[in-house]
Amino acid sequence: MTSAFSLLKTRFVWFLFAGLLLIAQVPSILGSYWTLIALNLMMWVAITQSWTLFSGMTGYISLGHVVFYGVGAYVVASTFNTIPLWLAVPMGGIAAALLALVVSVPVLRVRGPYFVILTFGLAELVKFSILNLETVSGKSSRLLFGTPSIEILLYCMIGLVVLATLTTLFVTCSRFGRGLTVIREDEVAAATVGVPVLRYKIIAYTISAIVPGMAGGLMALKSTYFEVLQVFNPIISFTVVTMAIIGGSGDVRGPFLGAVFLVLLSELFWTTAPQFYMILVGLFLILFVIFAPNGIAAFLDKLQISRKSG
Amino acid sequence: MKRIVHFIALLLCSLGLIPAQAAEPVRIGFSIAKTGLFAQAAPSQITAYELWANQVNAAGGLDVAGDRRPVELVWFDDESDPAKSAQIYEKLISDEKVDLLLAPWGTPHHLNVAGVVERHGFPMVGNTAASVAVREVQPGNIWFSTSAIPDRIGPELAALAKQSGVKSVAIIANVLPFAQENLQFLVPALEAEGIEIALNESYPPDISDMTGLLSQIKAAGVDGIIALSYPADSFLYMGQAREVGIDVSFEFLLVGPTISAFSQAFGDFADGIVTIGHWSPHQSKWSRAKPFFDAYVAAYEMNPDYLDTALAYMSCEILEQAVATAGLDRDKLRTAIASSTFDTINGEVSFEGVENAVTPTAFLQLQGGDMHLIWPEDIATASFSPR
Numbered sequence: 001m002t003s004a005f006s007l008l009k010t011r012f013v014w015f016l017f018a019g020l021l022l023i024a025q026v027p028s029i030l031g032s033y034w035t036l037i038a039l040n041l042m043m044w045v046a047i048t049q050s051w052t053l054f055s056g057m058t059g060y061i062s063l064g065h066v067v068f069y070g071v072g073a074y075v076v077a078s079t080f081n082t083i084p085l086w087l088a089v090p091m092g093g094i095a096a097a098l099l100a101l102v103v104s105v106p107v108l109r110v111r112g113p114y115f116v117i118l119t120f121g122l123a124e125l126v127k128f129s130i131l132n133l134e135t136v137s138g139k140s141s142r143l144l145f146g147t148p149s150i151e152i153l154l155y156c157m158i159g160l161v162v163l164a165t166l167t168t169l170f171v172t173c174s175r176f177g178r179g180l181t182v183i184r185e186d187e188v189a190a191a192t193v194g195v196p197v198l199r200y201k202i203i204a205y206t207i208s209a210i211v212p213g214m215a216g217g218l219m220a221l222k223s224t225y226f227e228v229l230q231v232f233n234p235i236i237s238f239t240v241v242t243m244a245i246i247g248g249s250g251d252v253r254g255p256f257l258g259a260v261f262l263v264l265l266s267e268l269f270w271t272t273a274p275q276f277y278m279i280l281v282g283l284f285l286i287l288f289v290i291f292a293p294n295g296i297a298a299f300l301d302k303l304q305i306s307r308k309s310g
Numbered sequence: 311m312k313r314i315v316h317f318i319a320l321l322l323c324s325l326g327l328i329p330a331q332a333a334e335p336v337r338i339g340f341s342i343a344k345t346g347l348f349a350q351a352a353p354s355q356i357t358a359y360e361l362w363a364n365q366v367n368a369a370g371g372l373d374v375a376g377d378r379r380p381v382e383l384v385w386f387d388d389e390s391d392p393a394k395s396a397q398i399y400e401k402l403i404s405d406e407k408v409d410l411l412l413a414p415w416g417t418p419h420h421l422n423v424a425g426v427v428e429r430h431g432f433p434m435v436g437n438t439a440a441s442v443a444v445r446e447v448q449p450g451n452i453w454f455s456t457s458a459i460p461d462r463i464g465p466e467l468a469a470l471a472k473q474s475g476v477k478s479v480a481i482i483a484n485v486l487p488f489a490q491e492n493l494q495f496l497v498p499a500l501e502a503e504g505i506e507i508a509l510n511e512s513y514p515p516d517i518s519d520m521t522g523l524l525s526q527i528k529a530a531g532v533d534g535i536i537a538l539s540y541p542a543d544s545f546l547y548m549g550q551a552r553e554v555g556i557d558v559s560f561e562f563l564l565v566g567p568t569i570s571a572f573s574q575a576f577g578d579f580a581d582g583i584v585t586i587g588h589w590s591p592h593q594s595k596w597s598r599a600k601p602f603f604d605a606y607v608a609a610y611e612m613n614p615d616y617l618d619t620a621l622a623y624m625s626c627e628i629l630e631q632a633v634a635t636a637g638l639d640r641d642k643l644r645t646a647i648a649s650s651t652f653d654t655i656n657g658e659v660s661f662e663g664v665e666n667a668v669t670p671t672a673f674l675q676l677q678g679g680d681m682h683l684i685w686p687e688d689i690a691t692a693s694f695s696p697r
Contacts, residue, residue: 032429033404036397128514131485135512140490143421143446145428223393224425225443227418227487229515230392271386271401275345 012253016165019256020158027151035150036222041263042157043219047212047236048243048255049164053171054208055241056249058201059184060111063237064119065212067126068096070232072213073220074130077142077231085148089156089217096213097206099126104202111187120234127232134228147221156218164211168252171207180204242281246288248295257296335382336372336638338363339402340412341419346390347515348416350541354569354615355415355438358622359383361609362630372630375637384408392418399426409638413625415618417441417488420452427451433644435628437621441491449663453647455624457669458586458617460488464495465502466671467536467562470584470685472503474694476534476560480509480527482520482547483538489564492538508532513543520546524554534560541566548576548583559696560584562673568616573679580676582697587674589620589656590683592691598627598655616674616681624654 026038047069055062072092079088107118134140147153171177179200182190191197220226239262247258262281269277292299340359343352363381371378384406388395395414402408403426411434414423420439424447427434433451436444440458471479479500483493490512500507508530511523520543527535535558537547544566551561566572567585589596591603602623606614614620631652636642651660651668658668673685675694682692 031404033397033400036400040397135485135490135493138494140485140487140494141418141421141441141443143424143443145425145446145448147425149429223396223422224428225392225418225421227392229486230418 013169016253016256017162020161024155024158027154032150035154037263037267039150039154039157039222041259042154042161043215044239044243044259044263045255046157046160046164046215048240048247048259049161049168049252050208050211051240052244052249052252052255053164053168054204056244056251056254057171057177057180057184058204060108060201061116061241062119062205062208063116063234063241064121064123065208065240066232066234066236067119067123068100068209068212069216069219069236070123070127070130070228071096071099072216073226073231074216074228075213076217076220077144077226078139080142080144081146085221089214092217093210093214096209096216100206100209101202104205105198108198108201108205120237123232123234123237127228130232131228140227142226144221144224144226147224150222153218153222157215160211160215160218164255165252167207167211171204172252176200176203242285244295246284246295248297248299250294251297253297253300254295257300261296333371333377333379335380336374336410336633337382337384337406337408338410338412339384339399339406339408341388341395341398341402341414341423342385343390343415343419344387346388347542348390348540350545350569350571351415351438351565351615351618354618355622356385357606357610358614358619359385359412359626361606362623362626364609365605366630373634375633375635383412388414388419392416392422395419396422396426399423403427403430403432410629410633412629413437413439413622417443420444420454421447424452431640431644433640433647435625435632435647437625438618440488443491444664447664449648450644453628453661453664453666455621455628455659455666455669457588457666457671459665459671460491461495462671463492463586464497464499466685467496467673468499468503468505470673470694471500471505471534471536471560471562474534474560474696476505478506478508478530478532479534479536479560480530480532481507481511481536481538482509482523482527483512484515484517484540484543484564485512486515486540489538489540492564496536496538505534515540515543517543517546520550521554524550524556528554528556533558534562536562538564539566540564541569545572545575548572548580552576552579557697561697565617567676568618568674568681570612570615573676574612577679581678582695583676584684584694585617585674585676586672587617587620587681588669588672588683588689589616589624590674590681590691592680592682593657593689595689596655596657598653602655613681620655624656624659627654628652628659 023038027035051065075092075095076088179195182195183197243258243262246261248254342356363383366372366381371380386398388398413436415438417439420436428451436452436454439454440456442461444454483489544563562584567583568587573580591599632643632646636646651658656669660667670686672683674681675684683690684694
């Protein structure tokens with residue numbers, strides 16, 4: 001059985017951390033625009049990694065992870081200039097985790113397509129509830145001036161990527177992680193052999209909400225304008241699922257590969273042909289689902305094996 | 311020998327026999343909602359920018375503190391996403407190295423971009439943004455040309471409704487910020503004028519069926535309807551109001567009726583619709599208004615959007631006049647915009663803080679397929695006409 005510490009010694013993990021160090025140099029080498037791109041990239045990696053921790057390991061596809069991102073952003077925006085940011089951002093993560101904990105009991109009772117629809121519906125419900133709350137309180141939009149620089153946000157986001165990656169690594173190698181994998185393979189059998197199914201699912205769902213909550217809080221600080229519809233945009237959930245599918249949702253490398261692939265594709269095409277870009281994303285998604293259902297990570301493994309055996 | 315060759319070349323140049331080296335263009339960047347939720351509004355803005363750029367180039371180029379240089383527009387589609395818009399302005403400033411900026415469409419986009427221009431100290435004259443939140447923006451790098459600020463619209467609209475004989479109204483409002491801000495100031499203003507609010511409902515931004523809401527309004531038996539709508543839902547409202555058989559004397563739609571396609575789509579049925587807007591080519595006090603209207607119609611074979619096209623063109627005029635005195639130096643440009651009075655198609659404009667301090671909050675009404683200013687009295691080009 002692989003331990004978390006032996007996984008830390010693998011070449012790929014060290015390669016990833018070297019990559020993160022390189023990304024931390026972007027502000028001084030490539031300037032503010034590419035710093036913004038690096039920040040976006042790290043945000044996608046962090047929340048896709050967290051999504052993988054729950055959905056990738058249990059097989060419960062959440063189409064509503066944006067709700068945690070949005071709640072974190074809302075906590076930071078609504079407490080802006082009231083409490084210090086070093087406290088507000090973690091509070092965003094805690095609020096997201098608490099929401100996940102509260103809703104997990106009813107939400108995790110259903111499976112398959114019902115779970116997908118329920119998570120999507122939950123995100124929309126929270127979005128419109130907060131929107132109404134803002135409207136009633138006369139705060140349909142908020143301005144956030146005096147936020148930290150993009151460089152600082154990037155370094156914090158890299159920290160979240162490290163946190164999300166290490167959490168996924170340790171969970172993968174733990175008894176808890178193996179329990180989640182058994183749930184994915186056969187939930188009834190898992191319960192039969194003594195895996196505390198509901199408890200494990202609730203814990204995984206709650207943990208997977210923390211980093212998206214904090215990432216949402218940091219991203220709210222990137223903009224000077226906060227609007228509920230922007231931070232609860234369902235496109236965020238769809239993008240996370242797309243990145244996980246393309247990169248590989250059963251592997252810690254998947255979120256990196258999926259996010260890098262889509263962000264690079266986006267950067268290559270959005271200025272020249274945005275509609276073409278969306279068509280390409282759709283096309284790649286179909287191709288990956290058909291030819292590489294386990295994503296780029298598994299495809300790379302297959303290539304390595306065939307090279308060794310060849 | 312070299313001197314003689316230079317002298318001959320200079321002589322031929324001055325006689326126009328050898329073309330002088332073309333001046334480097336002034337690159338002006340902006341993002342536009344070419345696709346997505348606000349795509350219907352984008353043509354109103356981009357046509358104004360294009361018309362202005364073409365006119366400037368036809369006149370020999372932009373006057374940059376005495377030097378004439380051609381104008382080149384650099385733009386990207388922001389997909390109606392305010393966050394994308396901020397990313398584009400970051401690219402325009404730090405990657406594309408544009409010389410000047412024009413504004414994106416809509417309040418959320420402007421306020422997202424406000425942080426970018428603030429960070430880079432890059433002055434930008436805004437146009438289609440209207441929110442009480444603009445007053446929270448630090449003056450210095452962004453200015454807002456509009457006078458359609460919700461806390462002013464509310465009392466003025468209530469006064470117009472009262473003067474038009476409205477006793478009871480139904481309000482329906484998009485949940486997007488501009489509509490909700492208007493709602494916030496409109497309700498107390500209507501109550502203060504003694505106008506009964508029989509119905510007050512909000513609806514989602516991507517609404518595709520309003521018949522339920524409109525049936526409720528019809529059943530309420532009001533004599534005025536105020537729809538705090540965006541362009542797409544204004545079109546939806548009109549189409550379905552006709553089907554449901556809405557018939558009231560006072561009908562107000564927030565954003566949309568000023569678009570040329572609106573009156574084309576609904577013809578006589580749109581006659582009498584009241585909306586926000588502070589410009590009309592019929593106002594003879596503004597000498598630039600009619601020539602702009604004629605040039606626009608000649609170029610695009612349709613009327614300009616009386617709100618957004620006018621605002622976008624005004625922002626170009628302000629920038630043009632500021633650049634003529636200050637050049638491209640950002641500090642000088644900032645001072646020029648903040649302290650000068652500009653002659654625009656909407657009359658004189660000057661700024662106090664970030665706001666247009668001259669143009670009054672006003673309303674337009676479609677009359678005979680044409681847009682007329684009906685409020686306030688001192689700039690009105692026609693009187694209110696009941697539907």
